[in-house]
Amino acid sequence: MEQNGEKYDSFRIAVPADYKEIFSHFYFAENKSNKTITKTLLPSYQTILIFNFGASAILNSKNNSHIEIERCIVLGTIRKAFDYSLPPNTKILVANFKDDAFYRFFGNSLLAKNLPVNPDELLNENCFTAMWYKLNKIVDVNQQVNYILEFCSFYIKERDKVAEQLLKFTKKNLNPIKSVASQNNQTERNIQIKQKKYFGYSAKEINRYQRFLKAIEYIGKSASKISKEDWFTIINDCGYYDQSQLINDFKYYINISPTEYLKFQQDICNPVN
Template sequence: MEISSEYNQTRIAVPIEFENVFTHFYFAENNSDKAIIKTLLPTYQTILLFCFGESAYLTTKEKNILKVDKCIVFGPIRQSFEYTLPSKTSILVANFKDDAFYRFFGKIHQNTMMNADDLLAENCFTTLWKEISTITPPEKQVDHILSFCLPYLKKQNATSLLLSQFKNKNKNPIKTIAEQTNQSERNIQLKHKAQFGYSSKEINRYNRFLHAIKTIEKEIENKHTIEWFHIIDECNYYDQSQLIHDFKYFIGISPSQYLKFQEDICNPRSE
């Protein structure tokens, strides 16, 4: 856990049996006497966010503001957004992996922020929020959420499993899996979009951007001067303008601006 007198945050790993359901959980708390604003990078994941204390606020790139009283579902997160934590307030975020959200709820609501209880007939997420609000530390809250999730989780189908496990960067996953399963490429594309919430082309672009972010973070950690042409070459960008375009698309600022504001930006994919 990163600990300071004002703001604490930690990434909580999940047990092996849940590694194909959640990438991780994220916990943050504001112990200061004033609100703290952070920027969360895009993850192309759908999240389930619980809030404890005062209401937190999420602000999108389009300046849409959502008040979070107890819990919401948000995603897939294609672009960065700000979150505001009032004094003495904390959040716990479940990050669904690949098609896991679809396996829970049967459909994905594109680019939507919604009350989690709207997904199921019962107000079970409000009940869950009440239960975990009395539990400490956050690792124990995560254990309780994982136990709650088990009855709702459906088995991953064969095509989704192939898509989520595809790692060959030199081949087109849609074309390869279509050939493997005797399906049309169009059919695989539709399944990918419906069950993962985004297209294969979208996630490839995002992964290239994420590689650039991680490369920059590593250079900073090693106290190296950022050489932008090295970043462009390492991450397979055509030129500097394409790199800048991706940064502005995903997080609304240029690469050089990202360096200046990095302390206020949270990368949930960082280990």
């Protein structure tokens, strides 16, 4: 991919069918230019595992603090957008955990909530550092992905029954927490706690995010300009009460307005699409 004369390669890597419950996809990016390239990552409500090769990638927070990724780091659950920078000669490979997969691997989705953490600290082992050294010797990114998949297959636990019921709940006119609580003869509070433990977020949080995501997808499919009528369609089809609620969600998740997102979306990485 050529961007403003700068060489920047990025692409998604699909996962085999056997692993689709564990990872939504892998993402690879490499900066082969002589300038630092900065991108914005949209919220995904997923936990991600980042492997860094070459010069250290940099995570940029709102308070202007910077975190360097030397080898590997876990971020989760990604609730708000953040900027990341790739200096020259930097490569990153990102594994995107799906649904309850982080819990099935590490035992608690809240362990990495909103904080960058070394994955070895979550397991009290140096297995991820050891894996980084192995990956760093593999040239082909697809072979790197295969190595990660093979490694993870030995550690993934079976999905909990309640997590399965929450994931497969499709009755839109019913409250999933209340319904699953009734099925299991448990209180709604117990199911709420379990949802946060398995997935890292509440039902209310994910419903709001999915509404925002629907708006993002609509904008992504549209041309560079959206008419006044289109904005009303987005508000109605995505379940917003009015324009101010739409704007509030954009400010909350990515700190820019919907019209600003329309202008700058080419510089924003959407991990979901």
